[in-house]
Amino acid sequence: MIKASVIVFPGSNCDRDVKVAIERITGYAPNMIWHGDASVPSSDLIVLPGGFSYGDYLRCGAMAAHSPIMKDVIAKAKAGTPVLGICNGFQVLCESGLLPGVLMRNRSLKFICKDVFLRVERDDTFFSRCYRKGEVIKVPIAHAEGNYFADTETLDRLEGEGRVALRYCDETGTVSDAASPNGAQRNIAGITDPTGRILGMMPHPERLYEAALGGTDGRRIFESAVISLTADAA
């Protein structure tokens, strides 16, 4: 039994999508937790979904990061509960300080919705164990602010600690500026905390979890979590 909780902020719009994906993949429906609640029920996994929390006004994720529920999300994350932040959820993780850096406006200044290729940088973390290191996967992005920015020192630290989880690349796995859809530094599409149990990523794995939607590469993020949880329990 997997007890996942999906946090719903006003303006979240991928909350149902990720709920459906988790339910189909794990067999268990997650709890949907309203942002105004004081606490998250004890969970195996907390998901911060995509969308436009608080209209993305001020800065993406900034107001959600300060909503009542986030105090408890932060406390639980620090105590070891795995957290997955997708798109707006990644922005919330950065704004809340659980992950370093910030997601800035895409260099094209445009919202971009398309499938992109990602190179999997780790295959031994909570959310990545069902992938192979160096594997190229196809997952869609849909954002206007996904341009990852951090100072050089932070970037070097992330690299040094193996915390870059996913990088934008081309179909062959080559990481280049041309393969970056948004101008993210070092083509960063997703990063983790030092334990690997908090993952923030701009691409939407919940959008490609079944062939009917155009692909299944996103599925293994969730399958990895299931296996990791089983391993945790053992």
Added chain:
Amino acid sequence: MKALIRITLKNGVLDPQGKAIEGAVRGLGITGIGDVRQGKFIEVQLTETDQSKAKQIVEQMCKDLLANTVIENYAYDLVP
């Protein structure tokens, strides 16, 4: 009292919106301009009347929410 808060991108942080504005200004045929950097202006009505307490409130507001100090600086004026 009112706080007039300006939030700007730190030097060195790429500002594509500023670039776009610059391009558009030049497109209008206006010359004599250099770099353009854009930011936010926020006006907050304060009920606190004590100057130093007001300052504290604004500082906290800016640091905790209004600016992301990874990429942004803030500055403000308190006006009656």
Added chain:
Amino acid sequence: MQDAAEKPTITPEIVAEHGLKPDEYQRLLKILGREPSLTELGIFSVMWSEHCSYKSSRVWLKTLPTSGPKVIQGPGENAGVVDLGDGDCAVFKMESHNHPSYIEPFQGAATGVGGIMRDVFTMGARPVANLNALRFGAPEHPKTRQLVDGVVAGIAHYGNCTGVPTIGGETNFDAGYNNNILVNAMCVGLARADKIFYSAAKGVGLPVVYVGSKTGRDGIHGATMASAEFDDKSDEKRPTVQVGDPFTEKLLIEACLELMATDMIIAIQDMGAAGLTSSTSEMADKGGVGIELVLDHVPQREANMTAYEMMLSESQERMLMILKPGREPDAEKIFTKWGLDFAVIGKTTDTGRMIVTHKGKVEADLPVTVLANSAPMYERPYFHPVPPAPVLPEWVAAPNSLMSALRTMMGSPALASRRWIYQQYDHMVMGDTVGRPGGDAGIVRVHNTQKGIAATCDVTPRYVAADPEMGTKQAVVETWRNLCAVGADPIAITDNMNFANPERPEIMGQFVASVKGMGEACRVLDYPVVSGNVSLYNETNGIGIPPTPAIGGVGLVPDVAKIADIALKRDGDLLIVIGLERGWLGQSLYQGIIAGRFEGAPPPVDLADELKAGRLVRALIREGNVSAVHDCADGGLLVTVVEMALAGDIGVELYPYEGSLPPHAVWFGEDQGRYVLSVSPAQAEETLERARLLALPARVVGRVGGDSLVIRGDGDPFPLAGLRTLHEGWLPDYMAGLSAH
């Protein structure tokens, strides 16, 4: 009524400012039996505007087929409703936001999307797909670039933030829209047939409830603006443009759907154009009741708003509801949870009058039925358009080579890829998009089922301009064909009739002929009109737009595992074209782009053949006998094949044409009723035979494979990558010019 001393005198100038003609004002005086107050004049001016009253078009729209076994609700409500089986239904409509988008492209387009979504979720449906039909001026016109940029960004902003996928649409560039762009937004929602909500306020003493955003001075006179010709002073009208807040719309959707899941609502209506005025009068009229409004209770965003301003405000993201008595506290809880305003602003009465009070004064006191039904109806004079004679294929010069003509066409504004546009729209949110933009029709799954809703919007304005009746028939048929091409059973359409000034008989003639063509196509295809919108006066300084009846078609996919797309997939497949080939070059893109002029009659439509071809294609898709399908439209056969090759990233070898027509007419002619199918060699003969049995011409035109386009007998192969650069390059390069001045 107001004290005589305070009552402003209604001068002819004030009447004119309200867009009422002198004879219309005389009609109002006669109906009321007295002079109206300023607020009342404002109320009547919006109710009698073309936008709200359809006074020039209604007499013709009544001739359209609007019912059928699958129609649950036809025109007359906020949106049309059709049956999808199993208790599911689709709710949809298309609506224009042309004039506001020209004045302020970002907000105009954004609020257009917001408005059409409200029309849909008002009916109890969750919006599940957006589409849009956009017409801009010539690319070289100085305003076009910034209009494209703003409109697309505005649509993206609103649709993306509300979390509704934008799955399709179309974009044209034509000098005829230089000063009057068209922004037509369509929304499709999904509801349960036993949970459809209507707008009739049935019952007396019921609370009238206002929810959503606060009222400000936005768009006052928006509805009359949308019915007035532009002149050079339009720039001054900027302050009347509304600003949209998609965040609030998203909350409003969730709150309304949450409330709709209960049994508290008697009637609900969005406050669209003419805001509080039209929503209250229409709800009261349909319910056969009176209504009393106390404007002091209306949530207000600005200080010192007058009754006039509140009744005419077009502030966005607002809804009006009639609740069951006593349920206000329960309903309020839901809206408070979502952070939205909730206010009881009046009640229904048995007086049959709309009585509006503000600060203790009666600001309007009008009989509801008169208000809702007294707009003048015009049978405006019109000239029958005379279609031009057909152009014979031989009259249009052949190109130096097919390939060179093709390359020019693929990179032309008319045919270049629209990826730059649809990539800015989130087309995958909601996790049910199984047919993405860039093909013939978008498809979203009916959540938690194997069924799908397919939707498309189409019209070819140059065909309509040449022959409004045939051109509109073609527009209906093209939506029908696009639905068939993805494997959907077409159900019904919505129409968005964009025309110039109907007071000119030649424009009225276009409208009349267009409605006639639409009606005929809909009747024969059993494809009724269930909702629509008319936008007239798209004209600046006497120059009108090309007649543009945009058609939105909706179909049902019984099983989303059995759909088709345009992408070639299998090396070795044969390409078969079905449908009659006559080499029709009149009004074709080849004629326009290569020969430099659009002339003659547009391609004729044979509705009986369309029915047969559509049925065959759907059957082949469901049997799994085709690996790709594309309807043959703009640009003709060769362009169709190349689009399929580009989508699948596989080359094609085309065989020489050996019939009696000029080859360039066969490859570039825009004959209707045709599809290109990709079929395995083993099944090719059977497919041809099945077409022949239906008396549909069919032939093999080429073979799939390689990484180039080969046209045998027409010189060297051309790499697909080169065609892709041409096809994908034009729009991004063009838009890059925005900042590279």
